[in-house]
Amino acid sequence: MKESACGSPVEPNSFTGEDCCEFQVHGSVAVINALLRVLSKQPGLRPAHPGEFSKRAFFNNKLDLTQTEALGDLIHAETELQRQKALGQMKGNLKQLYTDWRRTIIECLASIEAYIDFSEDEIIEDNILNTIRSQVETLVNNIEKHIELSNKCGVRIRSGIKSVIIGEPNVGKSSLMNFLCQKETSIVTHLPGTTRDIIEKHLDIGGYPVLLLDTAGLRNVTSDVIESEGIERARSHLTESDLTLILIAFTPEMLAKGFESILESYLRNVLSLNEDIDNLLDKTSTRDKPPSSSQQSLSEKRYLIVINKIDLATSEQQDRLETIVKAYGNVEVVSCKQGTNLNKLLENVQEQLILLCGSLNTPTLSFTQSRHGFHLTETVRYLRRYVALQSTGREFDLTVAAQQLRFGVRELGQITGEVRVDEVLDVLFSQFCIGK
Ligand SMILES: Nc1nc2c(ncn2[C@@H]2O[C@H](COP(=O)(O)OP(=O)(O)OP(=O)(O)O)[C@@H](O)[C@H]2O)c(=O)[nH]1
């Protein structure tokens, strides 16, 4: 096998990096079985283990661990965003980032070695230790931002953006659920308190993976034990919701008493939401400008307020309400019963998803595996320890401090597989199906 300048093999150019032979046969079960029967009689031939091809590719330096994990994500991708994210990672975008960070620490270590060996000969610049410290601090900052972004976005992309529909009983939550699912997922009746348990559905909304939850209507007083358990569950899911769809039915008081004051009292008294209404209402209407795709400005949580049953308003009331809500980027006026403005609502849901996860065209550079988060957090811990030791003053032991950087290098290497940990490899490759 030939090797490239950096030591990685360039031939054979197969997926595994090994010589291989491929059979293209007719697809009938009988033909395939006959072929397998013949092959299994050949000495030294056996069926591949689960993940064996990927494992061989990894050991032949065709893939690093982040790329192998991306291959697993690609196999399981259900939405366009998941597919694009996995493809980017397979092409090595995370590998490059972590390799660059690792190299920065190794360079700092090399400078420390030089300082220890030559500082007395005064051929080393005086401020070299300060330069190293500021490089390490910058790295800590970058890794922390990456962890924060990934916690917000990467994990959402992998497991689905959690979107909870909440509101009083009978406002039309299940009707909205059924519209978004495009099927009769939840039971709808005229009786308040129809939905009691959580109804969950995985959806692909415009390429974004969404876990949509219909909940029991929230009310403060109920003598029904089952309903009050449902309300408890709804409230507990609400705390974990990324995109909350707050449903409220149209009432003429919205116009008479003012939309914001009615909404505020609904949030406080019915939903017991402690969110400040000024934070919750998006007054920089997203309709006027394209949503931001900047990676740093991704939201923690989003709210979309849906005023339902607008068919019960007169046309004059409808016009007035629609004029009022134009000032807000996250309020929609709809009728689930008559289908009014539901497509507009769907567009707004997609805008909220972009604000949560970034745009489809520029997927964020974030990790989706909690394993990466663990090693990156450990890396930050060691780098911070280095900075703390150096900050203690002139007496600090540079050899001990440098050891922290070495630990940091090791942690980063565990993400890409530079430092091979057999347990991690076994778990990883066993998740692939036979022969992948
Ligand atoms: N007029 C009108 N009625 C609607 C609209 N949307 C839903 N409804 C009706 O309102 C009633 C309650 O609808 P659901 O979707 O079950 O309401 P819900 O919020 O899920 O109710 P609970 O599960 O009891 O909390 C049903 O009779 C629906 O047909 C609407 O836009 N206009």
Ligand SMILES: [Mg+2]
């Ligand atoms: Mg319901």
